[in-house]
Each structure stands twice: as C-alpha cells, then as structure tokens.
Amino acid sequence: MMKHQQTAIKVAIKRNFYEEMKRNNTACESENDSVEKSVKPKDDEIKITHENDITPTDRTESTSKRDNYYEEMKRNNTAVGSEKSSTLPGPTPWPLFGNLFTKDGFLINIPIDNLALFKKYGPVFTRFLGQHQIVYVSGYKTIIQLLKKQGNDFVDRPNWIPVLQKNNRSKGLVWSNGDNWKTLRRLTLHALRDFGVGKTSVEEKILEEVKCLIKEFEKTNGEPVRNIKRMMLQVSCNVIHNIVFGHRYSHDDLKLNKLIDAFEDIFTGPPLVSPQGVFPILLIVTNLLRKSSKMKKRIKAGGYIQQYVTSEIDEHKTNFDENCIRDFVDVYIQNEREQCQQIEYGKKQLLSLIVDLFGAGTDTTATTLHWALLYMIQYPDVQLKSPGTLPRMAVQDTTINGYRVPKGAIVMINLESVHYDDTVWVNAKEFNPDRFLNDDKELINKEYLMPFSIGNRNCVGEGMAKQNCF
Numbered sequence: 001m002m003k004h005q006q007t008a009i010k011v012a013i014k015r016n017f018y019e020e021m022k023r024n025n026t027a028c029e030s031e032n033d034s035v036e037k038s039v040k041p042k043d044d045e046i047k048i049t050h051e052n053d054i055t056p057t058d059r060t061e062s063t064s065k066r067d068n069y070y071e072e073m074k075r076n077n078t079a080v081g082s083e084k085s086s087t088l089p090g091p092t093p094w095p096l097f098g099n100l101f102t103k104d105g106f107l108i109n110i111p112i113d114n115l116a117l118f119k120k121y122g123p124v125f126t127r128f129l130g131q132h133q134i135v136y137v138s139g140y141k142t143i144i145q146l147l148k149k150q151g152n153d154f155v156d157r158p159n160w161i162p163v164l165q166k167n168n169r170s171k172g173l174v175w176s177n178g179d180n181w182k183t184l185r186r187l188t189l190h191a192l193r194d195f196g197v198g199k200t201s202v203e204e205k206i207l208e209e210v211k212c213l214i215k216e217f218e219k220t221n222g223e224p225v226r227n228i229k230r231m232m233l234q235v236s237c238n239v240i241h242n243i244v245f246g247h248r249y250s251h252d253d254l255k256l257n258k259l260i261d262a263f264e265d266i267f268t269g270p271p272l273v274s275p276q277g278v279f280p281i282l283l284i285v286t287n288l289l290r291k292s293s294k295m296k297k298r299i300k301a302g303g304y305i306q307q308y309v310t311s312e313i314d315e316h317k318t319n320f321d322e323n324c325i326r327d328f329v330d331v332y333i334q335n336e337r338e339q340c341q342q343i344e345y346g347k348k349q350l351l352s353l354i355v356d357l358f359g360a361g362t363d364t365t366a367t368t369l370h371w372a373l374l375y376m377i378q379y380p381d382v383q384l385k386s387p388g389t390l391p392r393m394a395v396q397d398t399t400i401n402g403y404r405v406p407k408g409a410i411v412m413i414n415l416e417s418v419h420y421d422d423t424v425w426v427n428a429k430e431f432n433p434d435r436f437l438n439d440d441k442e443l444i445n446k447e448y449l450m451p452f453s454i455g456n457r458n459c460v461g462e463g464m465a466k467q468n469c470f
C-alpha cells in the first residue's frame with residue numbers, strides 16, 4: 001500500500017473514530033501506550049482467584065440447597081457420573097423454571113456477564129434453562145483440559161434446540177454431529193485448501209478486495225468514513241462468495257449488500273442458547289409486546305438467502321464440468337456424483353453448508369478487521385468484545401474438574417476468559433500487540449491465544465480468516 005494511501009485512510013478513519021466508539025458503546029478512557037511483557041506462567045504459578053472458588057470437596061450453601069432438586073433430576077432420568085464427582089456450583093434453580101427468574105438467571109442478568117459469573121462461581125458452573133442444563137467453562141486450564149484432553153466427550157453440538165429443529169433445513173456443518181459432521185468437515189477443509197487457503201489464489205482474491213477498499217477510502221476525499229463495519233462486511237462476504245461461488249461483486253452492488261443485510265437480519269436477535277432460543281413462544285410474545293417485525297424480517301431474510309443460494313447451485317449444476325472444478329460448490333457436486341462418503345448429499349445439505357460458511361465466516365472476520373483498524377489508529381484502553389463461540393454438548397456422562405456433567409448438557413466455553421486472564425497476561429485488557437512477540441519478533445504464548453478455539457471441533461475457517469486479517 002502506498003504511503004499517501006495509508007495516510008488518507010488513517011485521517012479519514014480517525015475523524016470518525018469516536019463516533020464508531022460511541023456506536024459500539026465502548027469506553028475510551030486512556031491513551032496510555034505502556035509496553036508490558038506478557039509472561040508465560042509455569043503451571044504451578046497459575047492460580048485463578050475467585051470470590052467463591054468452589055471445588056467438589058468445598059460445597060457451598062447454594063450447592064447443598066440444590067441437592068433436593070438434583071435428586072429429583074436424577075430420578076427424572078438425569079444420568080449420574082462417577083462416584084467421586086459432585087454437584088456443580090451455580091445459582092439455585094427453581095423446579096421447572098430452572099434459573100429463568102433466579103438471581104444470576106437468564107431473565108434477570110441480561111446480557112449475561114460471563115466474566116463476572118466466572119469470578120463468582122469458579123471455572124465450572126451451571127445454570128438451568130427450564131429443565132435444560134447448561135454448563136459454563138472458563139479459564140485456560142479448564143478449557144484446554146476440556147477441548148484437548150476430553151475433546152471427544154464434548155465434540156457434539158446441541159441437537160435439541162427447537163429453533164434449529166424447526167426451520168426445516170439439514171444440519172449442515174455447524175449443527176450436525178457424527179458421520180455427517182465428519183464428512184462435511186473433511187470436505188470443507190479439503191475444498192478450502194484446494195481453493196487456495198494458504199496459497200496465492202486466495203491471496204489474490206483478498207488483494208482484489210483490499211484494492212477496492214482503498215478506492216472506497218480514497219473516494220471520501222478526507223471526509224469521515226461513515227460505516228467501516230459495512231465496508232469490512234463487504235470484504236469478508238466477497239472473499240467467501242468468491243471461494244464458494246467462484247465470483248465476486250463490486251462493493252456497491254445491490255446483490256452483495258442485500259445478501260449482507262439478509263445475514264445481519266438472521267443473526268441479530270437472541271442467541272440460540274437463551275430463553276427465547278429454547279422456548280420460541282417467548283420470542284413470539286416479546287415480538288408481539290414490542291410490536292416488532294423482527295420475526296417477519298428473519299423469515300423474509302431466510303427466504304431470500306435460500307432463493308439466492310439455490311439459484312447459484314442450480315447454475316453450477318447446469319454448467320458443471322468435472323475437468324474444470326471452479327469453486328467450493330463444484331467440489332461438493334463432484335463428491336456428490338462420486339458418492340465419496342455414505343452421507344445424504346443433496347441440495348438441502350449443500351444449502352445449509354453454504355449458509356454455515358457465510359454465517360460463521362462473514363461477521364466474525366468483519367468484526368475482527370473492524371476492531372483491528374480502530375485499534376491501529378488509536379490505542380485506546382477499551383474492551384474488545386470478541387466474537388462468541390458456538391455451544392457444545394456432552395456426548396456422554398462425564399466430568400469436568402471432578403464435577404459431573406450429564407450426557408446432553410449444553411457446554412458453553414468462555415474463550416474470552418482465556419484472553420482476559422490476568423494470570424496469563426499482564427494488564428490483560430490493555431491493547432498491547434508487543435505482548436505476543438519476543439525480542440526477536442517471534443510469536444510467543446500461542447497456547448493462550450485461541451480465538452478460533454482448539455481441538456477437534458475448532459474453526460474450519462481459521463486459515464482463511466488469518467489470511468484476510470494479515
């Protein structure tokens with residue numbers, strides 16, 4: 001990038017920086033730029049201190065109060081883990097309603113402050129959404145144990161969330177388990193590799209987007225840049241579009257922007273593991289109360305995405321040439337024709353897979369690029385809200401840190417707690433890229449950096465996202 005172009009971008013974005021900050025509702029207190037060295041703790045140095053660091057042998061009032069309830073759960077066919085394991089800490093649930101209305105529950109603490117609950121209850125605690133048990137796991141030691149050493153116990157995604165079951169789509173990659181998941185994951189990794197993640201062809205696609213982005217910045221003639229996040233969405237959506245469908249759009253193209261809007265409409269709203277996600281009736285009631293058309297918007301957006309992706313698939317099927325595999329869709333069609341694996345291929349499956357790639361890859365990358373730009377212009381002492389992770393499910397009765405976790409429990413992994421862990425990082429909330437480099441400018445402490453998660457179900461787009469960002 002030419003120097004004057006860099007300066008033009010910097011000036012344009014800086015003017016709008018505080019506006020962006022306000023929009024993101026983030027405090028910008030100090031411009032302190034202190035360079036701190038991150039320390040790699042030795043195992044025996046690591047101690048996470050909590051107001052209430054509960055262990056299986058250190059039972060609190062809240063856990064003992066719940067014993068009756070758990071006895072009831074046991075009788076209601078909730079599996080019990082090993083003899084040694086013990087009841088998880090967490091707010092006391094009410095029968096039937098679980099922690100919907102209790103202290104530290106789902107309807108009282110909105111939005112949920114995972115870090116505060118981690119501090120209060122310790123690295124493993126539980127809450128009940130009605131009858132459904134959700135286990136929260138925080139702190140790098142426990143997370144590494146869970147994702148690496150016990151990876152197979154928690155490899156599944158929850159398969160009972162009503163909104164996911166209702167929308168009449170195949171489970172795709174993100175929400176499937178077992179052989180279907182294994183096959184689709186292998187196919188996706190293979191196709192992403194073939195279409196050049198780590199190779200020049202994707203680099204070229206990304207560079208093309210960067211050039212367009214620079215032109216957009218130059219067009220502003222020094223005026224404030226209005227919507228950086230939208231620009232980043234155009235970049236990240238286009239890169240995925242190019243890999244999946246083999247072509248891109250100009251950034252002001254109506255089709256590209258309609259597609260971005262549709263995904264925004266689908267993903268804004270309550271998360272899947274929330275009262276509204278688990279009891280859709282609540283969503284309808286809240287929407288009625290707010291007289292909001294959010295639900296309608298979502299349905300319309302889903303319809304548009306389905307129609308758009310289906311027409312791309314049909315076009316690919318018509319022009320398919322096995323001697324000229326152009327993109328991700330062609331790889332899928334080839335696998336389908338050769339019946340490489342015994343799974344149900346078909347249009348519905350491909351549709352879900354493509355929606356997953358756009359859904360999991362567009363906003364995450366755009367948010368990362370957006371924040372990286374803002375940070376590079378001004379190093380503020382602000383909190384970065386990292387993209388959340390996806391829920392897991394216990395495949396069998398098991399334990400975490402000695403606490404029993406029954407088969408079917410949803411497990412929420414709090415990656416943020418690793419990145420904000422003061423026992424790993426000095427002044428963890430300060431923006432300080434130097435903490436990741438040693439004196440020879442080599443990357444250090446990689447094991448405590450896991451935005452893409454780790455283990456056998458980590459992010460399949462990690463390579464692509466890194467290429468996009470760097």
Ligand code: HEM
Binds near residue numbers: 173362365392465
């Ligand atoms: C900065 C960008 C990104 C971040 C921070 C990110 C982060 C994550 C995280 C935390 C998970 C959950 C992993 C787990 O359950 O342990 C995930 C899963 C996933 N990501 Fe990403 N991701 C990014 C970009 C992408 C891109 C560009 C794509 C696609 C091209 C993608 C596709 C996926 C898919 C398909 C899954 C589900 C994998 C599975 O269930 O097997 N992600 N990502």
